[in-house]
Amino acid sequence: MSLQPFKRYFSLFARYLKPQWGKVLLMSVLLLISIGLQLYNPKLLGDFINATLQQGLGQGLAWLALLYLLVSFLNQGVSVVSEYLCEKVAWTATNQLRADLLSHVLTLDQAFHKQHTQGELLERIDGDVNDLSNFFSKFVVHMFFHLLLLLGLLVVLTSIDSRLGVSMGGYCLLVVVALTWMRRPSVERWVVARQASAEFFGFLGESLAATEDIRANGGMNYVWRNFYNRFYRWYATTCHAGWSGASPWIISQALFALGRVLGLVLGAYLWSIGLASPGTVYLIFVYSSLLMQPLDQVQWQLQDLNKSESCIRRIEGLFATRQAIQDGPGTKPAAGAPSVTFEHIAFGYSLDEPVLKDMTFHLSAGHVLGIVGRTGGGKTTVTRLLFRMYDPQSGSIRLNDVPLTDMRLGELRQRISLITQDVQLFDATVRDNLTFFRRDITDERILSVLEEIGLLPWYASLSQGLETMLGASSAGLSAGEAQLLAFARVFLTDPDLVVLDEASSRLDPLTQKLMEQGMAKLFANRTGIVIAHRLETLQRVDDILVIENGEVLEMGSRADLVGNPDSHFARLLQHVDGAIYA
Numbered sequence: 001m002s003l004q005p006f007k008r009y010f011s012l013f014a015r016y017l018k019p020q021w022g023k024v025l026l027m028s029v030l031l032l033i034s035i036g037l038q039l040y041n042p043k044l045l046g047d048f049i050n051a052t053l054q055q056g057l058g059q060g061l062a063w064l065a066l067l068y069l070l071v072s073f074l075n076q077g078v079s080v081v082s083e084y085l086c087e088k089v090a091w092t093a094t095n096q097l098r099a100d101l102l103s104h105v106l107t108l109d110q111a112f113h114k115q116h117t118q119g120e121l122l123e124r125i126d127g128d129v130n131d132l133s134n135f136f137s138k139f140v141v142h143m144f145f146h147l148l149l150l151l152g153l154l155v156v157l158t159s160i161d162s163r164l165g166v167s168m169g170g171y172c173l174l175v176v177v178a179l180t181w182m183r184r185p186s187v188e189r190w191v192v193a194r195q196a197s198a199e200f201f202g203f204l205g206e207s208l209a210a211t212e213d214i215r216a217n218g219g220m221n222y223v224w225r226n227f228y229n230r231f232y233r234w235y236a237t238t239c240h241a242g243w244s245g246a247s248p249w250i251i252s253q254a255l256f257a258l259g260r261v262l263g264l265v266l267g268a269y270l271w272s273i274g275l276a277s278p279g280t281v282y283l284i285f286v287y288s289s290l291l292m293q294p295l296d297q298v299q300w301q302l303q304d305l306n307k308s309e310s311c312i313r314r315i316e317g318l319f320a321t322r323q324a325i326q327d328g329p330g331t332k333p334a335a336g337a338p339s340v341t342f343e344h345i346a347f348g349y350s351l352d353e354p355v356l357k358d359m360t361f362h363l364s365a366g367h368v369l370g371i372v373g374r375t376g377g378g379k380t381t382v383t384r385l386l387f388r389m390y391d392p393q394s395g396s397i398r399l400n401d402v403p404l405t406d407m408r409l410g411e412l413r414q415r416i417s418l419i420t421q422d423v424q425l426f427d428a429t430v431r432d433n434l435t436f437f438r439r440d441i442t443d444e445r446i447l448s449v450l451e452e453i454g455l456l457p458w459y460a461s462l463s464q465g466l467e468t469m470l471g472a473s474s475a476g477l478s479a480g481e482a483q484l485l486a487f488a489r490v491f492l493t494d495p496d497l498v499v500l501d502e503a504s505s506r507l508d509p510l511t512q513k514l515m516e517q518g519m520a521k522l523f524a525n526r527t528g529i530v531i532a533h534r535l536e537t538l539q540r541v542d543d544i545l546v547i548e549n550g551e552v553l554e555m556g557s558r559a560d561l562v563g564n565p566d567s568h569f570a571r572l573l574q575h576v577d578g579a580i581y582a
């Protein structure tokens with residue numbers, strides 16, 4: 001019998017049970033009391049039968065019956081309290097496990113998150129642990145409790161007659177070995193079933209997030225087809241795994257029937273040779289039948305262990321996933337707005353498809369750089385490398401001459417703010433959305449920032465001020481307003497370098513004006529990089545970088561490039577609008 005799954009199980013949960021050792025101890029004591037009561041109760045009935053046969057009805061019998069009832073009630077009470085404790089211990093442990101998994105997943109690289117859908121990760125953080133939680137609470141109650149009960153019953157049977165104890169002990173050993181042996185094949189099947197479930201939820205999450213686009217583009221047939229395919233795969237793999245538990249169940253039922261017959265035959269034999277009274281024969285039969293209860297539970301727990309082992313493997317796999325982006329030793333670039341240098345950077349999301357090729361440029365401290373170029377040219381990729389969402393395959397990126405790889409990731413991300421087109425809002429209050437749940441930022445500070453970027457009229461329209469709830473879908477906010485909110489977040493964190501992927505949708509004149517004012521304030525005393533989608537924005541930048549096919553086509557001060565009619569930038573301006581922005 002392999003102890004591997006038990007070892008894995010216990011090594012994972014010993015960590016999570018340790019802080020609750022007091023409750024675990026109390027739970028164990030209650031379980032022991034419950035076992036004692038369960039063993040004592042049939043003995044009372046046996047005494048009752050013997051006393052009835054020997055003395056007839058009398059007052060003694062009434063007391064025995066009363067005691068029997070009392071023990072039964074007490075047993076129920078103890079069971080309820082211990083079950084409550086088990087659930088509490090299980091939920092506390094598994095909630096902590098969920099939290100650890102979530103914080104681990106949040107530290108993993110962008111590359112990992114691109115490979116796994118949100119729905120799939122949800123399933124791995126919650127679904128897998130949830131299955132483990134059921135198993136965990138039941139395992140502690142049933143496996144531990146029933147194995148002890150089994151042991152107790154065998155001791156009692158041995159005390160009646162040693163031959164009884166040996167025969168029934170041998171029988172129990174046979175059943176446990178047989179059930180464990182039959183258990184193994186279904187573990188792999190449960191791993192496949194869990195993955196199918198994660199993929200189904202991943203697809204569902206993606207489809208729900210893109211409902212608007214899917215409807216607008218007539219993609220419903222594709223969604224339904226995939227929905228049924230994935231759902232069917234989930235159903236089929238779960239059935240396959242579930243069925244592999246059916247044969248152990250059928251065989252175990254046959255073995256249990258055999259055990260009851262064995263108990264009856266042994267009891268009858270002892271009675272026939274004068275070694276057992278009718279009350280004792282009854283006791284032997286009841287205790288032999290009671291043996292089936294822990295054996296049945298052990299059987300079910302072993303079935304559940306298959307499912308849980310597959311979950312444990314997936315949880316261990318997730319914990320073992322390491323981030324490719326490693327923390328640097330902690331060199332700090334000089335304080336204040338930094339210079340940015342890209343030197344011979346080569347990068348591709350996959351090795352065979354280069355996106356940036358030998359890219360070199362330098363942005364002076366305190367300058368604002370506008371990056372322009374064709375769609376898919378690599379503009380966003382430049383900003384992702386700067387934020388160390390990915391590392392380049394070769395070359396070096398430096399802030400104030402300090403390579404990014406020498407800085408601590410926390411420090412780097414504190415000094416840079418990235419504002420993307422897709423502003424992420426939380427289903428939380430306006431305050432929490434602006435401060436990212438920090439409590440040390442005062443309302444006065446928030447309001448002064450909103451005033452600075454011209455969002456006070458928007459704030460005045462909110463029914464409950466900073467306490468107003470904002471939906472996660474950013475419903476009711478235009479692209480421009482969402483970016484203004486992101487500006488406010490940046491003001492509150494006060495970074496040295498701001499990277500802005502400008503909203504490309506058309507903005508109304510008022511919002512556009514607010515954006516321009518906001519950007520001017522945002523970039524004051526900071527280094528800035530703007531991926532510009534609107535030429536108006538480029539009036540405010542100091543330098544221009546034109547990217548094409550992952551290479552620097554042109555870089556220079558905006559004034560120089562505008563003044564040179566042969567420059568790519570000047571041609572771009574003329575081509576787009578027929579006018580040069582000066």
Ligand SMILES: Nc1ncnc2c1ncn2[C@@H]1O[C@H](COP(=O)(O)OP(=O)(O)OP(=O)(O)O)[C@@H](O)[C@H]1O
Pocket residue numbers: 114349350355373374375376377378379380381382
């Ligand atoms: N996460 C990713 N995984 C694989 N390929 C990617 C990923 N992100 C971008 N790409 C590819 O890298 C190339 C450059 O993309 P990038 O987003 O940097 O271009 P861009 O110039 O910002 O485009 P746009 O102006 O449309 O935003 C494109 O061919 C794109 O398909």
